[in-house]
Amino acid sequence: MSRALLIWRKFLNVVMLTLTGVAAFLVVSVLFLILGYFIWNGGSSLNLDFFLKLPRPEGEVGGGVANAIVGSLKLLLLAAIIGLPIGLLAGVYLAEFGGKTFSFLVRYTTDLLNGVPSIVIGMFAYSLAVVPVKHYSALAGGAALGLMVIPITVRATEEFLRAIPDSLREGAMAIGASKWRTIATVVIPAASGGIITGMLLALARVAGETAPLIFTALGNQYWSPGWNQPISALPLIVYNYAISPYDDWHRQAWAAGLVLLTLVLLANLGCRVVINRKGVRSV
Amino acid sequence: MSTATTPIEHAAPPGSRLRALLHRLRGGDEVAHLVTLTFAALILLITSLLVFELWMRSSPTRSKFGFGFFGSSVWDPIGGDFGAVPFIYGTLITSILALLIAVPLGLAAAIFLAELAPRKMSDTIAFLIDLLAAVPSVIYGLLGIFIVVPMMRTMIGPALKRTLGFLPIFKGPNYGVGFLTASIVLTIMVVPFIISVSREVLLTVPRDQREAALGLGATRWEATWKVVVPWARTGIMGSIFLALARALGETMAVTMVIGNDPRVRQSLFAPGYTIAAVIANEFNEATSDLHRSALLELGLILFLITFILNGMARLLIVATGRGGGHS
Numbered sequence: 001m002s003r004a005l006l007i008w009r010k011f012l013n014v015v016m017l018t019l020t021g022v023a024a025f026l027v028v029s030v031l032f033l034i035l036g037y038f039i040w041n042g043g044s045s046l047n048l049d050f051f052l053k054l055p056r057p058e059g060e061v062g063g064g065v066a067n068a069i070v071g072s073l074k075l076l077l078l079a080a081i082i083g084l085p086i087g088l089l090a091g092v093y094l095a096e097f098g099g100k101t102f103s104f105l106v107r108y109t110t111d112l113l114n115g116v117p118s119i120v121i122g123m124f125a126y127s128l129a130v131v132p133v134k135h136y137s138a139l140a141g142g143a144a145l146g147l148m149v150i151p152i153t154v155r156a157t158e159e160f161l162r163a164i165p166d167s168l169r170e171g172a173m174a175i176g177a178s179k180w181r182t183i184a185t186v187v188i189p190a191a192s193g194g195i196i197t198g199m200l201l202a203l204a205r206v207a208g209e210t211a212p213l214i215f216t217a218l219g220n221q222y223w224s225p226g227w228n229q230p231i232s233a234l235p236l237i238v239y240n241y242a243i244s245p246y247d248d249w250h251r252q253a254w255a256a257g258l259v260l261l262t263l264v265l266l267a268n269l270g271c272r273v274v275i276n277r278k279g280v281r282s283v
Numbered sequence: 284m285s286t287a288t289t290p291i292e293h294a295a296p297p298g299s300r301l302r303a304l305l306h307r308l309r310g311g312d313e314v315a316h317l318v319t320l321t322f323a324a325l326i327l328l329i330t331s332l333l334v335f336e337l338w339m340r341s342s343p344t345r346s347k348f349g350f351g352f353f354g355s356s357v358w359d360p361i362g363g364d365f366g367a368v369p370f371i372y373g374t375l376i377t378s379i380l381a382l383l384i385a386v387p388l389g390l391a392a393a394i395f396l397a398e399l400a401p402r403k404m405s406d407t408i409a410f411l412i413d414l415l416a417a418v419p420s421v422i423y424g425l426l427g428i429f430i431v432v433p434m435m436r437t438m439i440g441p442a443l444k445r446t447l448g449f450l451p452i453f454k455g456p457n458y459g460v461g462f463l464t465a466s467i468v469l470t471i472m473v474v475p476f477i478i479s480v481s482r483e484v485l486l487t488v489p490r491d492q493r494e495a496a497l498g499l500g501a502t503r504w505e506a507t508w509k510v511v512v513p514w515a516r517t518g519i520m521g522s523i524f525l526a527l528a529r530a531l532g533e534t535m536a537v538t539m540v541i542g543n544d545p546r547v548r549q550s551l552f553a554p555g556y557t558i559a560a561v562i563a564n565e566f567n568e569a570t571s572d573l574h575r576s577a578l579l580e581l582g583l584i585l586f587l588i589t590f591i592l593n594g595m596a597r598l599l600i601v602a603t604g605r606g607g608g609h610s
Contacts, residue, residue: 009502009505010502012502012504013502013503013504013505016504016508017395017399017503017504019391020391020392020394020395020398020399021395021399022391023387023388023389023391023392023395024391024392024395024396024400024408024478026388026392027388027389027392027412027415027474027475027478028408028411028412028415030415030471031411031412031414031415031418034415034418034422034426037426037430038422041429085322086322086325086326089318089319089321089322089323090319090322090323090325090326092319093316093319093320093322093323094323096319097315097316097319097320098323102323103323105327106323106324106326106327108594108597109326109327109330110326111593111597112330112590112593112594113326113329113330114593115525115528115529115532115589115590115592115593116333116532116586116589116590117531117532117533117534117559117585117586117589118532118534119532119534119559119562119563119582119585120333120337120532120582120585120586121333123337123562123566123578123579123582124332124333124336124337126566127336127340128332128336147329150326150329151326154326178311178312179312179315180311180312180314180315180316181311183315184315204417205417207419208417208418208419208420208421208422209419209420210419210420210421210534210535211420211534211535211559211563214563214566214567215566215567218567235419235421235535238421238422238424238425239421239424239535239539242421242424242425242428242429242539243428243539250429253425254425257421257422257425260419260421260422261418261419261422264417264418264419265414265417265418268413268414268417269414272410272413272414276410
């Protein structure tokens, strides 16, 4: 009897441990399946026209997404201008000046802001930047993305500043630098590599966001001059083309998806390699 | 601050210039402190403003329907009658179903990475899984439309009907789009979060816990399942809450495959709707202020749910990190 039990336990051991391995393998293979599928489907649609031309009217074959690529870049620039300074300075506060209760509150709120569904961020940006001026604009889209950049930047800045040894601060102060001078000329430069990486990671994350753009940036078939008009973006193209009934747009949705996926994954790959080497866990 | 200025007091010449200099320097610190404090406070302000805006702008529906909003399953933008039930139902069903698949899968993978795999391999796989978490949701939506929906129509759906078709949840026509399809896409999206956090938590379990169990004659699996996992269970719960919050708020991928039909239906094959999806689809084309206000109230509900879940998740993960996970 006990012998049978022993065999059963050993059997269970092998089966369950194998299953955990299978689960890990399954999940990782999804990444390669996704990549492979996008390269297979989107790769053939990537040509010079795709990068240089405007979209053709509905149902017509050909054209490109040049305006969406430029649009994504413009939106990211706005997001960086709006979100990075707030994130950086708030992060500096948490790491260098913060007290106990208030810092806890800020940290907690930052985490919660990070978890707000992106569609809700979109509604918020809509009521802040679209309702008052009564039209969609690149600015509104940039503001929505900027809001999402803040929490990631805060956490990255704080973590990397904390990783700087106190001896560096003490050294600077010992030769007569004031606190803010120490922070500005010694601590932040020492942590700058990590902080910049964190910022890039934040931008890479919002680069793929669609939901906050639907009712802020809206999308645009043409070039969007200036900052005050509706603007196209790569994720919007992927979404709109995917749900359209035209085969040629489906083809371009795969291609736009491939470009987006490649950019986001490359940015993440680079940033995470740097972060791992520095041995600091962010996110 | 006093440590910063002390050396200068010794070095600088005496007199009023020194006092002015000290004042300026001290002022510089104060200014830097205030500026950074302002930006930190700005985060609190933005978050409160977010709640305030959603609350104020959803006042038309709140005053018209009150709590009836949560009890009605009518969604009639033209007639001006709104109820949240179909959306809350769809959001909960898809998210819970996704977790039912994602939790065992993710936990198993996390156990493999934390307990079995060599450290180097574990780190590499965890790295790849972090990349998977970074894939934009619209990409998952695209895969959902062109891969999962056809698979659902031709393979998964018919197979489920053949084997479990007697269950009410698998009755009715199978369109390819619907609750189950959305759940499958959500599963793929939240698994990386569960694995990533659970692995971290499992790695914090002290070695002697494992060794004690193995020393008592437990098999590797028994040591893991009966000792290590219970020790880490608070943190694992945290990772599940985090995944749930993410699934509830997920917009694009779900919108693309859920079928967009605001009705409460038993069949998992039936098309449905979620809170995030209806906002994404209807907010731009809202026909009236009341319609827009109803969508904003749905947004507020979604915000509050994810707010609470995220808060709880953080507390649980922090609690395990401090080593008090087994109580």
